[in-house]
């Protein structure tokens with residue numbers, strides 16, 4: 003047996019997001035979000051599930067925070083539902099929305115839990131979508147108004163802010179692949195959305211600095227690692243394109259103020275290009291305080307002519323998979339973070355999402371989710387490798403604190419340390435909850 007010790011100030015946390023847990027979809031003046039509309043559209047979500055009730059955390063947050071206290075986490079990452087604050091996306095503020103999040107944040111702080119707040123975790127006000135959504139540059143101004151309101155309203159309470167969760171999901175998954183809201187399937191549109199998110203991000207960081215807001219601000223891309231199937235040049239290039247689809251495209255603008263040229267050229271061959279206005283790239287590269295990294299998986303990548311978007315196929319035989327079908331690839335986390343540090347410098351990093359889908363349920367009142375414990379342990383071991391290799395790693399926030407609405411998969415996929423019975427809304431800490439509590443309390447990992 004060996005022990006892995008983490009730095010004494012290492013931050014252990016857990017994460018959720020507004021649309022996935024809150025419910026109360028039309029309560030207290032909240033406006034519609036694109037996920038209310040998408041999930042109410044037949045055929046979009048498994049079993050026709052939606053977030054109308056979800057975990058009912060809007061009403062049960064005190065119970066949830068008591069469980070977080072028992073878990074012993076020092077950080078809780080959550081998101082604000084923009085349509086609770088600005089039901090029409092901009093204009094008049096909804097006081098009941100602000101009141102809810104003040105009660106919620108005050109309860110976190112009362113329990114010694116640091117709030118890590120994501121401003122945008124996919125639930126765009128529908129009223130803005132009806133004016134073009136993120137494809138419309140004017141949405142940037144609405145986002146800035148929303149962000150400024152939140153910065154001023156929660157000054158001194160919330161000290162860690164994330165502008166956007168997973169820009170790849172907001173742009174590519176939601177506007178090119180079409181699996182998430184609003185469900186478009188247009189590469190040019192996806193590139194425009196990604197660019198507008200970046201401009202909104204950069205302007206928000208600049209505003210955060212100009213307002214002199216106390217705290218730190220960052221962004222949380224989702225990154226994947228692809229290894230070439232062989233050392234053949236075509237496989238190496240195919241893996242490079244597949245990684246860049248997720249990684250460089252969403253990191254180069256932040257740190258280099260430019261898009262990766264080889265991918266700009268690749269997209270141009272596909273008939274799509276980025277519409278950059280003068281000054282955009284300078285704004286986008288406004289320095290951030292930290293980078294949130296969401297990492298789940300990766301694969302082997304092999305060249306295949308005219309296959310899908312990148313002449314690249316994933317070869318994932320041999321990888322054990324979770325219940326959502328994603329490869330378990332812990333070394334990919336090490337490769338991703340060391341590559342990121344070598345490429346962009348020692349930017350402070352929090353893992354803002356990492357976790358596994360296993361659908362175990364209670365048997366005799368206990369949820370035996372040993373596979374989730376194994377997944378978490380394998381990935382947390384890699385974090386220690388990263389720290390030993392010079393990665394400026396500040397903390398680990400697991401996805402997710404509790405089972406919740408997993409987007410197009412609905413409630414069929416469970417990522418939580420806490421099991422939620424969606425019929426009774428009963429919360430049951432899983433075996434992984436108690437395993438993670440020991441890790442959080444001792445700050446070390448026993449590897450048996």
Ligand SMILES: N=NNCCOCCOc1ccc(-c2cn(C[C@@H]3NC[C@@H](O)[C@H]3O)nn2)cc1
Pocket residue numbers: 019022167168171175179181224296298355401408409
């Ligand atoms: N990639 N090629 N796909 C080809 C076809 O894909 C169809 C579906 O694709 C994807 C890709 C990625 C995801 C995903 C989900 N999470 C987990 C959430 N993270 C934020 C938090 O809210 C968690 O719930 N992270 N990523 C889902 C679906």
